[in-house]
Amino acid sequence: MNTSNFEWPVDKKPLYSLLSIRLRGLIDGIPHQISNLANASALLGDALLNINWVGFYLMKEGRLVLGPFQGKPACIEIEIGKGVCGTAVANDQVMLVKDVHQFPGHIACDSASNSEIVIPLHKGNEIVGVLDIDSPVLARFDEEDQEGLEHFVRILESIFDR
Template sequence: MIKLNAVEKMTSEQKYKYMLILLEGQLSSEKNDLANLCNATAIIKAIMDRVNWAGFYILRGNTLILGMFQGLPACNRVEVGKGVCGAAVTQKKPQLVENVHDFLGHIACDSSTNSEIVIPIIKDDVVYGVLDLDSQEIGRFTKLEEKYLVEFVDILNKYIDWSKV
């Protein structure tokens, strides 16, 4: 159970550590990957401030297909190499974009989004997709969020069979 009153009094780093504990608890007690990914996005939205969209894109061939998410409807498909999500797959590294309007080729699924962070999902050297977060606030995401979202994906990789998602 997420105690939101307690979370409101935490520092950002305390919130992110708590987010990882919640994720580990969720994944260790449920075996269904779809249920776990749905709850993973809900955990992010419950814990992280000023995030208007959080979700997954799953790689199928050369296309990222929209997966589980929290937020407004989003782009159904993103080609590898296109936009921030496609860049994360191509470069196999996190993309931290302070202002999406300065990112050449940014794909605007929600015109109110101003910053974005994308963490590639890589397990055993295979890219399975990305974890994507958007914010209406320019400069919302920092290296702190990147650090904890990389750890978030590492925990997912311990439990999720991405080849079956």
């Protein structure tokens, strides 16, 4: 995505550090969850290279429902245990999938996606949603992305306590 004129760091450690600082500045004192999630997805969409979708699915009535995102239109509802997002919720774990075509039951909202990372969002011990990022590049995400994005999500989880 990355369409801004701002020069984001290429190295992941400073990139995720700067993303965390910017996220804190965007959400500090703002009580509107959807607005905060929209800005968070826009921030990631602007900063991350080689992605084609970034956004949130939120838990509603026992399933994941599409929330704020950047990218092409997406699946509206995902059942728990289905696809990468539903599996992340069912197992309450980060899903780092280097090749989505090898993931049993992958839900292809965009056929251009080849790799994906999904990170559950919590309010206390309860999962309230997931951050989902897709890439057209195989093996786009690695453990450094996972660590940086998990930190980003921990900061973002503070909005669910308001």
